[in-house]
Amino acid sequence: MTATEVDETAPASDVGALLEVTDLSTTFATAKGPIRAVEDVSLSLDRGRTLGIVGESGSGKSVLSRSIMGLIPAYASRTGSVRYDGEEMLGASPSQLRKVWGVHMSMVFQDPMTALNPVQRIGRQITESINEHLDYSKSQQRDTAVALLRSVGIPEPERRLKQYPHELSGGMRQRVVIAIALACGPALLFADEPTTALDVTVQAQILDLLADQQRERNMAVILVTHDLGVVATRADEIAVMYGGRIVEQASAPVLFRQMRHPYTEALLKSIPRLDLPSHTRLEAIGGRPPDLMNPPPGCRFAPRCPYVQDDCRAEEPPLADDGTGHLFRCWHPVGIESEQTTLDTILTEAHVREPGDALAADGVSDGDGDGSAPATDISTPVPTADPPAAERSSAAPANDAPATGPGGAD
Amino acid sequence: MAGRGDAHLGDPDDALLRVEDLHVRFKTGRGTVHAVTEVSLDIRRGETIGLVGESGCGKSTTGRAIMQLPAPSEGRIVYDGKDVTGLKGEALRRTRTKLQMIFQDPISSLNPRRKIEDIVAEGLRIWAPVQRGPLFLAAVGLTVLGALLLVVGLLGVAKGALPLIGLLALIVGLGLVAAHAAGFGQPLSAEAAAKVDEVLEAVGLDPATSRGRRPHQFSGGQCQRISIARAVITEPDLIICDEPVSALDVSVQAQILNLLEDLKTRYGLTLVFIAHDLAVVKNVSDRVAVMYLGRMCEVGPPEVIYSRPAHPYTDLLLQAIPEPDPDLRDRESTPLAGELPSPLSPPSGCHFRTRCPRADQVCADLVPEMAPTGDGRFVACHHPLVETTVSVGATRAVESDPDLAKD
Numbered sequence: 001m002t003a004t005e006v007d008e009t010a011p012a013s014d015v016g017a018l019l020e021v022t023d024l025s026t027t028f029a030t031a032k033g034p035i036r037a038v039e040d041v042s043l044s045l046d047r048g049r050t051l052g053i054v055g056e057s058g059s060g061k062s063v064l065s066r067s068i069m070g071l072i073p074a075y076a077s078r079t080g081s082v083r084y085d086g087e088e089m090l091g092a093s094p095s096q097l098r099k100v101w102g103v104h105m106s107m108v109f110q111d112p113m114t115a116l117n118p119v120q121r122i123g124r125q126i127t128e129s130i131n132e133h134l135d136y137s138k139s140q141q142r143d144t145a146v147a148l149l150r151s152v153g154i155p156e157p158e159r160r161l162k163q164y165p166h167e168l169s170g171g172m173r174q175r176v177v178i179a180i181a182l183a184c185g186p187a188l189l190f191a192d193e194p195t196t197a198l199d200v201t202v203q204a205q206i207l208d209l210l211a212d213q214q215r216e217r218n219m220a221v222i223l224v225t226h227d228l229g230v231v232a233t234r235a236d237e238i239a240v241m242y243g244g245r246i247v248e249q250a251s252a253p254v255l256f257r258q259m260r261h262p263y264t265e266a267l268l269k270s271i272p273r274l275d276l277p278s279h280t281r282l283e284a285i286g287g288r289p290p291d292l293m294n295p296p297p298g299c300r301f302a303p304r305c306p307y308v309q310d311d312c313r314a315e316e317p318p319l320a321d322d323g324t325g326h327l328f329r330c331w332h333p334v335g336i337e338s339e340q341t342t343l344d345t346i347l348t349e350a351h352v353r354e355p356g357d358a359l360a361a362d363g364v365s366d367g368d369g370d371g372s373a374p375a376t377d378i379s380t381p382v383p384t385a386d387p388p389a390a391e392r393s394s395a396a397p398a399n400d401a402p403a404t405g406p407g408g409a410d
Numbered sequence: 411m412a413g414r415g416d417a418h419l420g421d422p423d424d425a426l427l428r429v430e431d432l433h434v435r436f437k438t439g440r441g442t443v444h445a446v447t448e449v450s451l452d453i454r455r456g457e458t459i460g461l462v463g464e465s466g467c468g469k470s471t472t473g474r475a476i477m478q479l480p481a482p483s484e485g486r487i488v489y490d491g492k493d494v495t496g497l498k499g500e501a502l503r504r505t506r507t508k509l510q511m512i513f514q515d516p517i518s519s520l521n522p523r524r525k526i527e528d529i530v531a532e533g534l535r536i537w538a539p540v541q542r543g544p545l546f547l548a549a550v551g552l553t554v555l556g557a558l559l560l561v562v563g564l565l566g567v568a569k570g571a572l573p574l575i576g577l578l579a580l581i582v583g584l585g586l587v588a589a590h591a592a593g594f595g596q597p598l599s600a601e602a603a604a605k606v607d608e609v610l611e612a613v614g615l616d617p618a619t620s621r622g623r624r625p626h627q628f629s630g631g632q633c634q635r636i637s638i639a640r641a642v643i644t645e646p647d648l649i650i651c652d653e654p655v656s657a658l659d660v661s662v663q664a665q666i667l668n669l670l671e672d673l674k675t676r677y678g679l680t681l682v683f684i685a686h687d688l689a690v691v692k693n694v695s696d697r698v699a700v701m702y703l704g705r706m707c708e709v710g711p712p713e714v715i716y717s718r719p720a721h722p723y724t725d726l727l728l729q730a731i732p733e734p735d736p737d738l739r740d741r742e743s744t745p746l747a748g749e750l751p752s753p754l755s756p757p758s759g760c761h762f763r764t765r766c767p768r769a770d771q772v773c774a775d776l777v778p779e780m781a782p783t784g785d786g787r788f789v790a791c792h793h794p795l796v797e798t799t800v801s802v803g804a805t806r807a808v809e810s811d812p813d814l815a816k817d
Binding site: 170200201227228230270273281284286 | 661665735
């Protein structure tokens with residue numbers, strides 16, 4: 001409904017993907033030294049497709065989307081290449097970027113409480129970018145804003161235009177943020193944790209809304225989240241990030257059924273699931289994410305990996321393709337050298353704690369013998385074919401870096 | 411749903427804590443916020459009860475009302491057979507050693523200027539008998555000396571600055587005695603220090619390295635461990651965990667959930683686990699209570715509630731959860747439409763009726779009462795998805811029109 005030059009359709013797609021990122025690295029210069037927040041990331045995305053980027057805090061997922069968009073502070077530097085619709089964006093000047101932001105790429109931010117200007121009416125915030133980029137009259141701008149608010153499911157849009165953000169609930173504010181992002185009909189939408197600050201029911205509404213708008217406008221969407229549940233059903237392709245790098249990338253069904261990277265496996269195992277009984281012991285990931293100022297030599301996940309071997313600590317594995325477009329960065333991928341974990345095995349191997357069983361399976365009291373940093377977090381038992389036994393035996397010694405070979409080997 | 415009644419309460423003798431007909435209201439400039447309305451709940455010794463619902467459903471307020479933070483507007487909180495509602499001063503503080511709380515944001519709930527050992531030991535210090543060490547004797551001596559000088563000065567025996575100095579000494583002396591009595595500057599007794607080490611170790615921190623550090627030197631997950639250590643050190647019976655893992659990454663969340671389960675066994679704790687994440691609540695709970703806009707909807711064992719929700723709200727809530735399974739891409743789900751009504755003027759009758767697909771006139775007229783469904787679960791709904799057995803606490807709707815309750 002916001003008529004713009006969106007539908008250039010076929011000719012553009014001949015050139016290649018809408019977004020083509022090659023070897024993108026982002027480095028922050030800090031007083032203590034450079035931090036490589038994103039390293040050697042390559043990806044491509046077409047119109048109408050959704051790429052999910054998953055990772056924990058500090059994995060570089062948000063910095064990656066901001067780096068692609070060019071929304072980075074002055075003390076950050078980027079290398080590599082970001083091609084949008086065939087054009088190189090990395091060296092773009094601020095005035096060029098202004099022409100791109102909003103019209104071609106825009107972003108939905110995480111926190112709707114802070115993403116809106118508290119002292120400006122909703123209507124003004126929506127028409128701001130329309131006014132900047134499109135040659136609309138005042139009444140056209142207003143009509144567009146009303147249509148946008150209606151399309152994101154806000155009742156009584158005419159009245160809302162005159163309201164201030166504090167008069168709206170969190171879910172409504174996030175709808176306004178989405179309306180602002182969509183105002184000039186972008187072809188590429190970044191959604192950076194768009195639902196993390198919202199309740200689960202509102203989250204479902206917002207994700208459905210994003211999907212509807214994507215379909216209607218044939219947008220490409222990059223959905224950044226820490227929640228595997230959110231991307232599982234919403235993304236076509238998923239990239240898992242760890243320590244600033246993509247460690248695994250595949251289509252959603254492949255990633256969940258034939259995961260190769262131990263980190264992906266560990267992440268999926270640590271989530272409490274609705275279909276598991278109460279008091280199922282969760283398999284936490286021990287240790288902490290790497291310090292990006294001094295990343296560990298070799299594989300970044302090696303210090304926390306249950307299958308770590310000597311070569312993992314010596315040299316970092318490349319991001320390899322298994323021939324089907326499934327990429328993973330691991331010397332000893334799961335499912336090839338050890339037993340394949342899938343959603344189904346997670347469900348069947350789960351260990352439900354019995355009364356009186358807890359202390360035995362408890363790595364807490366005798367953990368932390370390392371005496372190094374203030375308390376590494378309790379670590380993961382190594383998955384084995386016989387889960388209850390594994391719980392007991394592996395929990396205690398497996399602190400920090402459980403260095404016992406591929407325990408998952410059957 | 412979103413009803414009232416106490417049919418779901420068990421034998422009072424089994425309950426460690428009973429919440430009876432709780433109301434919490436806040437007066438604001440725009441009217442009265444009805445945060446919690448007619449909520450009853452019993453918590454049995456050794457169980458974990460999960461309180462779930464969206465923001466604004468009153469789950470945190472219920473947890474805080476148990477701690478008398480603030481005291482309920484109406485209703486009773488009975489802990490271990492004693493009514494603790496309206497307790498004040500020392501009696502309340504003594505009760506709170508047995509009722510502890512863990513908060514959502516692990517970093518802001520720790521004083522950044524204090525060392526970990528002081529944060530964790532504070533509960534012990536407050537109740538530790540005052541040690542009459544040389545410092546205490548000196549403070550008492552100073553007070554006595556000051557009083558003497560003052561009296562002598564006032565009687566006119568001594569002149570000049572002496573009475574003034576006396577007054578000063580008296581004030582400082584009294585201050586020191588008071589500070590001493592409050593536990594300031596007292597070294598931890600060997601016993602207390604050992605206890606601090608024990609709980610730090612129990613929560614998975616290395617006592618030797620972590621005692622002397624301050625909160626900013628720890629990650630979010632570790633700060634939450636410290637909060638947990640601080641809660642268990644007074645050997646409480648009940649810990650109210652208010653969204654303890656909501657601020658944490660999934661991998662750390664799993665560590666903290668496992669830790670809570672371990673500590674529950676180790677210290678024989680009873681937990682009230684407040685969270686908005688239904689999967690997390692299911693993982694830790696023996697019973698789950700679903701709340702909506704200040705009222706209780708459904709209480710029961712998680713297996714029952716999660717597999718066959720009886721309240722339409724629970725059903726919609728469960729459907730909204732994104733499951734990490736791409737095969738569920740095309741599953742049918744009805745999103746919960748609309749917005750939470752204002753707690754300033756909640757809807758009449760059932761609070762959920764404005765968004766409920768099954769609502770009709772009865773729902774607007776009558777507040778549904780808790781009724782059993784025969785599988786250990788109780789639901790407050792005029793038109794539940796699972797039939798209720800009409801028994802104690804049968805709704806007034808049933809009396810007026812028996813067909814309605816069996817809808």
